Amino acid sequence: MSKVEEFEELRPLLFSIAYRILGSVGEAEDAVQETWLRFDGSATRPTSAKAFLSAAVTRISIDVLRSARVRREQYVGPWFPEPLLADPYEDPARSVELADSVSMAALLLLERLSPLERAVFVLREVFGFGYDEIATAVGRSEAACRQLLVRARRHMEAGRPRFAADRQERQELASRFFDALREGDVAGLQELLAADVSMVGDGGGKAPQLARAVVGARNVARLLVAVLPRMARVGVSFEPHEVNCQPGAIFRDRDGRVLYALALEVLDGQVQTIRSVINPDKLGHMGPVADAWALDREVKESRRRPNRAR
Incomplete structure (x- = not known):
């Protein structure tokens, strides 16, 4: 496939990763667009487009989230994520995780995490990435990513309701x-x-x-x-x-x-x-x-x- 075809095939996944990290449709779309620019401008063709693009959109989203935190602290009244009417990414094997992770309640819980914890949690718990892939995406060792996930899970479990409706x-x-x-x-x-x-x-x-x-x-x-x-x-x-x-x-x-x-x-x-x-x-x-x-x-x-x- 051409670069454009590879990218368009993976666009739904990239947007879904970025939205869960950022809680903003507009910022997620911008992160995906920046990811394309980096992919298109790369002199070499990566062995795995999925690994390259997922890592790129994750790093971009982490940087955006760090700057967004200041704005959200100064936000007037309660801050909620931008409403998402349809998640473009589908994976029958992870449909429950995908749906639960994009709810308003879940995204507000994710706000409790640091940008790195949030990225690791999204990549591992929602999309099932391996620790080697996550380590590359966030620029930390696999051992550090495991620790980040432990902390993220602890924060998320503390705020989750005990019983959920189907x-x-x-x-x-x-x-x-x-x-x-x-x-x-x-x-x-x-x-x-x-x-x-x-x-x-x-x-x-x-x-x-x-x-x-x-x-x-x-x-x-x-x-x-x-x-x-x-x-x-x-x-x-x-x-x-x-x-x-x-x-x-x-x-x-x-x-x-x-x-x-x-x-x-x-x-x-x-x-x-x-x-x-x-x-x-x-x-x-x-x-x-x-x-x-x-x-x-x-x-x-x-x-x-x-x-x-x-």
Whole structure:
């Protein structure tokens, strides 16, 4: 195959590695593009394109993550990963690991790791790379990589829930959740929510968001049922859609532009966490982005003048 053909065949894997290290679609795409430039500019043809490209995208992603850490420490409000609607890489033998590793909850756990720990964990636990390949990718000895993985596993296991829902259970519960939301059924929603459920938004200071997390089944259910009709009144609609391989939905304005993405974390047969990403900088890869501030003003105006809004 030509260099271009080899690269394009491996592009889904490279993006998936970079996204899990970075938690950003845009930064992952940039890392993949930089990897191509290095591959194309290489005077010699590597024995294994996969090994060369995987190592290159990993090193680039580590460097980007180190600089991104400073920005994330200064971020306004909670920081969430950029929503991913479809993982381009598929491996039937590792489908569970791939899906679990890209969830919002897992990516937030990965934020606890150092860049090197994160890279080693992703390469070994998610993609099954050998320690020799990982050592080459991160520039450490195999023994050092094993130690990095031990530390990474310890951090990840400490934050993981003890019981996880299977995919069918998640989908069935999500279907009931969105049906209840459409119908404005507070009691029905409340039954699906964990007692200590939390609803959190990521606007990054660039879009209207909750001042703080809303906690408790009753509070969350009542807020959701109260807010949705107001948004529908100004043309906002939603469509259920997997977000980061978990149940979720995409909310759009009357012109079909993306307003925000919502992801549900389902455990033990209940919704444990509801996360919404409304920062416009994190939505552009999903299509044209709505003006959230303008919609917020329109919603407030419709509340003040309900008759005129009709």
